[in-house]
Amino acid sequence: MSITKSQVLNALSYVNDPDLGKDLVTLKMIENIQIEGNSVRFLLVxxxxxxxxxxxxxxxxxxxxHHLIDKNIEVQIDFGSQxxxxxxxxxxxxxxVKNIIAIASGKGGVGKSTVAVNLAVGLAQKGAKVGLIDADIYGxxxxxxxxLQGQRPQVAEINGKHKIIxxxxxxxxTLSIGFLADQTQxxxxxxxxxxxxxRQFVTDTEWGNLDYLIIDLPPGTGDIHLTLVQTVPVTGAIVVTTPQLVSKADVVKAVGMFQIPQINVPIIGFxxxxxxxxxxxxxxxxxYLFGKDGGKQLATLYEVPLxxxxxxxxKVRAGGDEGKPIVLDTQSPVAQSFDQFIQNTAQQIAIRNANIAPTSKVNITE
Ligand SMILES: Nc1ncnc2c1ncn2[C@@H]1O[C@H](COP(=O)(O)OP(=O)(O)OP(=O)(O)O)[C@@H](O)[C@H]1O
Ligand SMILES: [Mg+2]
Known part of the structure; x- marks a missing residue:
């Protein structure tokens, strides 16, 4: 049997990316097809x-x-990602920087920083290039x-400009005001x-090539949030909540800020x-110490994914306090809950990029 590349491409043109709703060939996700006798090998990007x-x-x-060419073909698929x-x-x-993702919440103390840190480390573990900005200047x-307490970032001269590394x-x-200024100041x-x-964290810092830049925001809505959307085009926001619906009013306010027409940052999910x-x-x-499914209900209400x-x-709290994010402990069951969250998030960002127009930086006249 002699198999040809065009037969392989033809067969794969019947396979859709389930999220993007188009076939793998049209999406240019197939590369490097190699055929040897009865075996076919290719890279799925x-x-x-x-x-x-x-x-x-x-x-x-x-x-x-197997269906469209021959059921005896040995298929080997390598995975890559772009x-x-x-x-x-x-x-x-x-x-x-390909994607800028803000982590927000209505109330304080619901776990934004925990979510941001584990998302960043988890994406990096999977091979993505990741940055994390601690935008909570007061806390x-x-x-x-x-x-990393007490660490100070280096400053380097790049193309005649001083940049924070x-x-x-x-x-x-990662970069935090905690590396630069005394907290009492x-x-x-x-x-x-x-x-x-x-603004310096964004414009005067050498971030290099990143797939995801995660921004850990302070709670609520305030100056920092407005500065962020005025400084960078935020790809999307993730809203963290507890299941407690008492906090619903705060969440409505936080989501409302991203959704006002002048800001218009898509909500990737809750x-x-x-x-x-x-x-x-x-x-x-x-x-269910804080009630059941409050986040799920909010996601349904806003028609965004949970x-x-x-x-x-x-161990999640201990990991935070000791500076060892829980996702590093891949065997722990809660790391698996984080892993599902991380995969869903990456998937929803890809869907957002395929379907929604780019976010613009906000110009607010004061
Ligand atoms: N799933 C969890 N299990 C146990 N402890 C958690 C969990 N999520 C967060 N915590 C703990 O709750 C506390 C608050 O979490 P965190 O600092 O991430 O919240 P935050 O929303 O960033 O707070 P702030 O509004 O002050 O920025 C921390 O001590 C953290 O370790
Ligand atoms: Mg925080």
């Missing part, structure tokens, strides 16, 4: 290294080749959560100083944190 559809797509490709982007700002701000968390740990490039800063600090507690000695029990539900686990 996914839209993110954290793609949850990998196995499903692999099986669909094998089936298509994270998609939707930027249109002429590449002036962070030209080599930075990242130095502790990365065990982010600190790298766990495969993530930053707490007395007024709005304009806070905004200018955040993540429900502290969803339930399972005592280690009773692994089949779930206690990206994940993360239980309350002592």
């Amino acid at each position: 996914l839209t993110t290294p954290a793609c949850p559809m990998k196995e499903q797509m692999k099986q669909a490709c094998i089936n298509a080749i 994270v998609t982007s939707r930027r249109q700002d002429n590449g002036q701000i962070l030209p080599n 930075p968390s990242i130095p502790i959560m990365f065990d 982010p600190i790298e740990k766990y495969g993530v490039k 930053a707490v007395v800063w007024r709005g304009p100083m806070v905004s200018s600090a955040l 993540v429900e944190n502290m969803s339930w507690f399972t005592p280690p000695e009773l692994p089949d029990k779930k206690y 990206l994940g539900q993360i239980p309350i686990v002592e």
Whole structure:
């Protein structure tokens, strides 16, 4: 039997990317087809290294080749990824950053920083290039959560300009006001100083090539949020909530800010944190300490995906306090909850990039 490349491409043109609704050939996701006797090998280039559809797509490709060419062909698929982007700002701000993702919440203390850190480290573990900005100028968390207290970033002269070099740990490039200023100073800063600090994190920092730049925001809506959307085109926002519906009014306000027509940042989805507690000695029990499914209900209300539900686990808090994010402990069950959230998030960002127009930087006349 002699198999040809065009037969393979023809068969694969019947396989759709389930998220993007187009076939793999049209989407240019097939590369490097090699045929040797009875075996076919090719590279399937996914839209993110954290793609949850990998196995499903692999099986669909094998089936298509078996059905449309010959059922005895041995198929070998290599995976690669090319994270998609939707930027249109002429590449002036962070030209080599593909996606800028804000992590927001209505209320404080719901787990934004925990979610941001584990998302960043988890994406990096899967092979993505990731940056993380701690935009909480008054209450930075990242130095502790990365065990980087007391570290100072380097400054280098690049093309005649002084640039801050982010600190790298766990495969993530990160920057926090906690690395630059004494905390007792930053707490007395007024709005304009806070905004200018955040602008420096974006414009005066050498981020290099990134697939995802995650921004850990302070709670609620305020100057920092406005500065962010005025400084960079935010690809999308992830809203963190507990299941407690008392906090619903705050969430409505936080979501409302991203949705006002002048800002217009898409909501990638909700993540429900502290969803339930399972005592280690009773692994089949779930206690819904803060109510049940509040995040799920909000996601339904706003018609956006629920990206994940993360239980309350002592190791998550300990990981934060010790500077070892829980996703590094890949065997722990809660790391698997985070993993699902991370894959869903990467998938929804790819869908957003395929379907929604680029976000513009906001111009607000004061
Ligand atoms: N799923 C979880 N299980 C156990 N503890 C958690 C979980 N999520 C967060 N925590 C803990 O709750 C506390 C608050 O979390 P975190 O600092 O991430 O919230 P935040 O929304 O960023 O707060 P802030 O509004 O102050 O920025 C931290 O001590 C953190 O370790
Ligand atoms: Mg925080």
